[in-house]
Amino acid sequence: MIATLWTLVWHFGxxxxxxxxxxxxAWFSPVFKKTALWVALSIALVxxxxxxxxxxxxxxxxxxxxxxxxKAVKRGTTARARAGADAASGVRDDRDTDD
Numbered sequence: 001m002i003a004t005l006w007t008l009v010w011h012f013g014x015x016x017x018x019x020x021x022x023x024x025x026a027w028f029s030p031v032f033k034k035t036a037l038w039v040a041l042s043i044a045l046v047x048x049x050x051x052x053x054x055x056x057x058x059x060x061x062x063x064x065x066x067x068x069x070x071k072a073v074k075r076g077t078t079a080r081a082r083a084g085a086d087a088a089s090g091v092r093d094d095r096d097t098d099d
Contacts, residue, residue, distance in 0.1 A: 008054065015047040 019040045026036035 011050060012047060015043050015050075018043045019047075 022040035
């Protein structure tokens with residue numbers, strides 16, 4: 001959890017410094033003002049895309065986890081029902097050594 005947060009802080013920190021640097025350059029530069037503003041906008045778009053990717057990845061893995069959990073519960077319920085039916089019908093398991 002901490003490692004994931006550190007990665008996000010690092011990426012957004014670098015992006016924030018880049019945006020701040022480009023805006024400061026645009027403020028003080030008489031020649032490359034538009035170029036610096038485009039660079040700042042580009043960095044902001046990249047950061048927005050990165051954040052969207054992080055959210056989509058988390059949603060994807062949560063959906064996979066939920067599907068696996070439903071499958072495990074279904075398999076467990078089926079196994080429990082079969083075991084109960086076997087016990088009720090008197091079927092003996094060779095691995096059962098309670099005798």
